[in-house]
Amino acid sequence: MKTGGDRGDSSVPDDVWEQFLRDSVEGVADAPKEPSARARVVTERLRDEPAGDDGWRTCTPAAPARRTQGRYLVGLLAAVALLVAAFDPWNMIGASDEGAAAGPPLAQESGRPTGAPPVEPARRPTLAEPFKGSPAVRWADGTAGITVPAARTTGWMSKAQVEKALRQTRDFLVATSLDPSVLRGERPAEAIALINPHQKDVKDYLAAAFGTPTEENDPLLLFSRFDTSYARLAGDIVKTRGRMTFREGDRGALQVTTDVTYVYPVVRAGGGGDEIVRTIARREVVVNWDDPSKVITEPGTLSLVSYKVDMTNGGCDIHTGYFTPEFGTQGADSGSTDGETVDPYDRSTSMFGGPGSPDDGCRTASRS
Numbered sequence: 001m002k003t004g005g006d007r008g009d010s011s012v013p014d015d016v017w018e019q020f021l022r023d024s025v026e027g028v029a030d031a032p033k034e035p036s037a038r039a040r041v042v043t044e045r046l047r048d049e050p051a052g053d054d055g056w057r058t059c060t061p062a063a064p065a066r067r068t069q070g071r072y073l074v075g076l077l078a079a080v081a082l083l084v085a086a087f088d089p090w091n092m093i094g095a096s097d098e099g100a101a102a103g104p105p106l107a108q109e110s111g112r113p114t115g116a117p118p119v120e121p122a123r124r125p126t127l128a129e130p131f132k133g134s135p136a137v138r139w140a141d142g143t144a145g146i147t148v149p150a151a152r153t154t155g156w157m158s159k160a161q162v163e164k165a166l167r168q169t170r171d172f173l174v175a176t177s178l179d180p181s182v183l184r185g186e187r188p189a190e191a192i193a194l195i196n197p198h199q200k201d202v203k204d205y206l207a208a209a210f211g212t213p214t215e216e217n218d219p220l221l222l223f224s225r226f227d228t229s230y231a232r233l234a235g236d237i238v239k240t241r242g243r244m245t246f247r248e249g250d251r252g253a254l255q256v257t258t259d260v261t262y263v264y265p266v267v268r269a270g271g272g273g274d275e276i277v278r279t280i281a282r283r284e285v286v287v288n289w290d291d292p293s294k295v296i297t298e299p300g301t302l303s304l305v306s307y308k309v310d311m312t313n314g315g316c317d318i319h320t321g322y323f324t325p326e327f328g329t330q331g332a333d334s335g336s337t338d339g340e341t342v343d344p345y346d347r348s349t350s351m352f353g354g355p356g357s358p359d360d361g362c363r364t365a366s367r368s
Contacts, residue, residue, distance in 0.1 A: 172287070
């Protein structure tokens with residue numbers, strides 16, 4: 001698998017991009033207040049593990065004072081699905097209640113749910129039904145799963161300005177986590193164009209992340225990317241569920257908090273069989289739409305306040321800048337199984353509100 005970032009094709013000229021990267025080492029002398037992404041966080045990744053009772057696992061490295069990082073791994077359900085397929089090739093097990101189990105599409109998420117979604121019967125996903133056996137089968141597609149609240153006058157912005165800022169925030173989420181070219185590993189030019197270029201720490205992060213990605217400077221904190229020489233999306237549908245909220249932030253800014261879970265069905269690249277696994281990314285991104293009279297910014301750009309991600313079957317301790325889903329028995333002996341079992345579909349607590357692994361290693365995920 002190749003490493004680093006792939007610039008690819010985009011609407012942003014190469015000389016603008018190069019200047020953007022060169023500027024990452026420079027400060028902004030004339031800013032009355034430089035916006036900063038105060039908390040850049042990665043908390044969990046999960047990846048497939050083979051048959052056995054250890055389940056899917058997540059490794060959680062120790063957290064620095066202002067930034068914490070961690071990863072998840074996955075496996076038990078994939079093994080169960082394979083067993084079901086082996087002993088039930090015609091999918092007769094549970095066939096009579098499949099429609100009832102899936103149920104109608106869910107309404108948009110209007111607030112934090114009170115619990116995890118029900119467990120779906122274990123069924124092997126197919127190219128025709130890549131979300132079979134997952135709660136995401138009832139979720140909306142793409143942007144339809146992201147709830148945008150009604151606007152109201154907030155901080156320095158009028159109601160109409162807030163409405164526009166909320167739409168642009170959703171556009172940012174699309175550009176980071178749903179854009180087909182970004183999912184193919186190309187550089188996220190549209191998303192970067194929406195970020196306030198006067199945030200030195202963010203510019204430093206972007207320059208490092210797409211040059212030499214590390215655990216600290218990982219593109220996956222903000223961007224969903226697959227190395228298409230290794231894995232690709234199974235179809236063109238990504239299931240989503242989440243919402244946006246807003247309030248008045250520092251210096252009268254409109255502060256928007258987004259909490260969205262994205263479910264990506266993937267297959268091996270190069271036609272290596274019909275096995276489908278799912279990579280799940282839950283991202284919480286907080287942005288400010290700053291008052292230009294108080295913060296140096298550019299029109300139509302947002303300032304990143306914090307960004308963090310939980311990744312399921314995205315790779316553990318693998319820092320290539322791409323999701324690295326596991327297939328079959330790959331990675332059977334890697335990682336540790338210490339810590340609590342977690343459900344990647346449970347949105348009833350904040351990303352840091354539930355039990356955590358007490359030390360480095362991998363925790364167990366219950367499903368994908």
